[in-house]
Amino acid sequence: MNSLEYLDLSRNALDGEIPDAIGDMGSLAYLDLSDNQLRGSIPDTVGKMVLLSHLDFSSNQLQGSILDIVWKMVLLSHLDFFGNQRRAQFQGSIPDIVGKKVLISHFHLSCNQLQGSIPDTVGNMVSLEKLSL
Structure with a gap:
């Protein structure tokens, strides 16, 4: 699947962990795994999905x-990790590097267990249309 650009597996009954091999889909521009029963952590290999x-x-x-690698994805315009709290949770804080994500128009992290303050650099996200923290 080296030439696959769009993968939407949302609203299925997928369960288990996201496989490391997902990072081998280097030409993927759109990945939606929402509304499933996936568990565990985001594999490091997602960082190889630079497109x-x-x-x-x-x-x-x-x-x-x-993952820090998510914040380093240069072309990312839509990031949605909403609602992992009711079943599990993302933890940590929103790093200052988020302000360098000037292409992000949709940024959803609510209903998780994130802590700390909202970085001032969020104001640098000039393309932002929807923000949910």
Whole structure:
């Protein structure tokens, strides 16, 4: 699946962990795994998906921290990790690097267990249309 650009597996009954091999889909621009029963952490290999513009892991049972590699995805315009609290939870804080995500128009992290303050750099997200923390 080296040439696959769009993958939407949302609203299924997928369960288990997100496989490490997902990072091998290097041409993927759109990935939606929302509304499933996926659990565990986001694999490090997601960082190899440098062409991603849309990443949605909302409403699963994912936990752990939101990987630093996610914040470094240059083309990302839609990031949705909403609603992992009721089943599991993402933890940690929103790093200052988020302000460098000037292409993000949709940024959803609510209903998790994130802590700390909202970085001032959020004001640098000039393309932001929807913000849910």
